[in-house]
Amino acid sequence: MLDFKIHTEDCTRCGECARDCFARIIEMDDVPVIRPENEKNCIECQHCLAVCKPGALSIFGKNPAASKLLKGNLPEAEKMETLIMGRRSTRHYKKEGVDPELIHHLLTVASHAPTAVNQRNTTFTVVDDTDTMNRLRREMTEAALAALHENRIPAGYERIGNYVQGCEDGTDVIFRTAPHLLIASAPEKSLAPMADCHIAMSYFELLANSHGIGTVWNGIARALITAVLPEFKSRLGIPEDHLIACAMSFGLPAVRYHRTVQRPGATIRQVKF
Missing domain, CATH: 3.30.70.20 (Alpha-Beta Plaits)
Incomplete structure (x- = not known):
């Protein structure tokens, strides 16, 4: 009903x-x-x-x-433009974590992102505890280095192997010292699992940035979990039938940016019939 x-x-x-x-x-x-x-x-x-x-x-x-009323409560266009243009990939983080209540609030808001035919199948798997994150960081790094030394990095993932090699001296190349990790996944049989997850993650990123939280898309962690260390998928509690679309590391930034960058401009094709 x-x-x-x-x-x-x-x-x-x-x-x-x-x-x-x-x-x-x-x-x-x-x-x-x-x-x-x-x-x-x-x-x-x-x-x-x-x-x-x-x-x-x-x-x-x-x-x-x-429900929230829209009139008078939407952000000014110029400030929204600055938020988008000022977004940076943060690769230096403070040790302290973000308040878990704030994290879950941001994820709840981000869940309003559009999905194909409103299926809303996107699942957020989040490491919101710093102790858990440190254990994951240690165990995944050790497992990745073992895979590298045993030549278990699949063909086509040589770049990931190069990143993992950078961990040899103790540098946290995989997670960039971030205190949190977020993974977006959806059932493979969904109409548009990749698009749905990426849109939701983009919503989370901009919302997190507006709260002073730094973010970086973590293609290294995603590649390791999906192609090199698949056992971590189940260990993280991600459903077996889910496609892991993207991952993001985040936390309080240890670096501050003061202005937007200057891109050359979009590639735009104007269509005329």
Whole structure:
């Protein structure tokens, strides 16, 4: 049951919810209605809840008053541009960790990222405890070095082998001393697992940066877990049927950047018919 309800006294009969319904299951019968036989086609996007200006519509038992209002609460465009252009890959971190409550709050917000047909199958696997991270750092580095010495680095991953070799002198090349690790995965049978996970991770990165948290996309850790040290996938609790799309190290930065960089510009092709 969708628990679709209309507060008739507040409903203006504008029909916006019906016009914006992707599944086209909302009809106007004086007020919006969803026929029982059409409920199965709902993709649970809640656009109807979001588009109702007076907050007269409820679905899944959601109270419109509990949603954040968009008017007056969106970031200024120029500041959003600075956040995007000022994003840097942080490779120097302080030892102390980020408050786990803040981490989980950021992940909850990032879970609002779009997914193919609103499947919402993205799973975040996070190391939010510094002691756990240090054990993972030590054990994965030791295992990676053993794989290197035993020539178990697969063909095509020579670059990863070179990075691992950099750990020989004790340098943390794999995790860059970051106190936390985040992995995004989704079932391989999802419609778009790679895209869904990368979009969600990008949302997390920008949100984390806005809180003063440094981030770096960790392709080394992802490659090790997926191609060299697959036993760590189960040890991290990632479901067997999941595709590991991307990984990110993060924490409080030990380096501060003071301005945006100056890129040459985007490659843009203008289409004309």
